[in-house]
Structure formats: structure tokens, C-alpha cells
Amino acid sequence: MKNGKRKRTMEIEDMIKLYLEGKGTTEIAEAANVSPRYVRLVLTENNVPKRPFGDWKRKYQLNEHYFKVWSNNMAYILGFFIADGFIASSQQTVSFAQKEKYILEKIRDEMGSNQVLYQNKITGVYSLNLNSKVLKEDLINIFGITSNKSIEVEFPAVPDEYLSHFMRGYFDGDGNINYKGYFINFVGGSFSFMNTLCDLLDKKGFHPVLKQYSSKHYRVYVSGRKTIKEFSDWIYKDKELFLHRKYELFQQEKLPIEMLEDKMRKFREKRDDQIREQQALYNWR
Secondary structure, three states: OOOOOOOOOOOHHHHHHHHHOOOOOOHHHHHHHHOOHHHHHHHHHHHOOOOOOHHHHOOOOOOOOEEEEEEEOHHHHHHHHHHHEOOOOOEEEEEEEEOOOOHHHHHHHOOOOOOOOOEOOOOOOOOEEEEHHHHHHHHHHHOOOOOOOOHOOOOOOHHHHHHHHHHHHHHHHEEEEEEOOOEEEEEEOHHHHHHHHHHHHHHHHHOEEEEEEEOOEEEEEEOOHHHHHHHHHHHHHOOOOOOHHHEEEEEOOOOHHOOOOOOHHHHHHHHHHHHHHHHHHHOOO
16 A cells, blocks of 8 residues: 555554544544545555544544433433434434423433533524434434434334333424313324324324324324323323423323313314414414
């Protein structure tokens, strides 16, 4: 292997050793008086496994393989990410966004990271940006999540034992509760995702209704005083990660579940009026 007109000042074995210790190709090149391309050729010819581009630059810790193993918290974070996350199309970055800083701090800690959060001073929204090719590729290849997930995402194959935690995560990101009206709703832009979500909630006995407001705007409603209580008991069982604000709204119900009932006719009429009001507001916008 020739190195142009440059005189290499470091043995190849030492270059490989530095790379295996975590040094980057640019840093090694400067020390050896060669080009980064030459260092990469050395690594290739000596069958040295190369790290993903930019990996050596990481300043912050991260469990890059976090989404490979199911757990209650992983299911929650996956649901939360599908609602409020973003995959950069041109960078190896996975991002979460939320106004409540503490939930992003908990997600960060759970994923084994010490990444600093950033706040948009205009909107007040905090973001957690995790730089990892592995993490990005897992979300794409295992769960089919892309940079255009809002309208293309499919509902992932969540094991039943983790479904309530996934639903809680998605609800915390893209769900709303109207306690006075005794209904909750999920919002989404992918018909396939929302239709599957509706089917799964129906199998759990929550009698959901799927409403379409446009080709990119769907809502799944769950209604009834008793049903809402049953739903909250389900998604918050064995909870660890959750938005306190939404949890507290469910805690307004003070009666035990055996004393509750769904006044379906009266409720449905009221719910349909509220749905029409929301749809009119959306169309006006």
C-alpha cells in the first residue's frame, strides 16, 4: 500500500491499535501524517471491523441496542416515540420532543444516556437528540418507522403483555382526555396504524370508534364513565414512565368502578356533538 508523497510516521500496527482503543480515523491520520482515507484502507486491508460513521465522536453515553429487547419501559418509549419522535432522513439521529422536560429526562435515563436536552426558546418544547446509526436502523428495520412515520407508520407487533405500556406511551404523546365528557381520544395521521389501534382496543372491550377528519387526520374515541375508568386502570397498571398531567386527569374519578356505568345514549349524543365541534374547528383551521 502506497501513501502518495507523504511519509508515514506511525507503524500500521499502532494505527490499528489506536483505532481499536476508540480513536477516530481523522485523529489517527493527523498523528501518522497520512490521510483519513489511508487509515480506512489500512483498516480494510487488515480486516478491522469499522464503527458506524461518526460513532467515535459521541460525547454522550447511550444503550444503542435498547429497542432490541422488550420490557414495560421499552414498550412505553416505543409508543411515545411513534407519537412524539422523529427520525432524521439524512443524519444518524433519533429525536424525542415534549414540553414536559422530566419525561424526556426519564426516557434518557432509561436508555442509558446522559445526553443534554435542548429547549426551543420560542415554543418551549424540549428535545432529546440521540445520535446512533444502530438505534435508527433498529427503529427502521424492526418496527418500520421512517422519517415520514406520521402518515406511513404501521402498528408494530407488540406482545400482548406489553400492549398497555405501549398504549400509555402513545397516549401520552398523542392522546387527550375529556373528563367532563367521559371520553378520551387518540390522534394519528396513518389510517393503518389508527385502524389497528382501534381493533386492539375493541378486543380489550373498550368499544372504540374510529373517526376520519381528513386523509391525514384520524381519531380513535373511547367513551363512557365506566369504560374510561377501566381503560385508565389498564394502561396505568405497573406503570413506571408516564405523564403526570394526564394521569392526574384520570384520577378525578372518585367512585369505585363497581358503582360506575356508561350512560350510552345520553353520552353518545353529547360525545357526537363534541366530536362535531372538534371537526368544525379543525376544518376552520
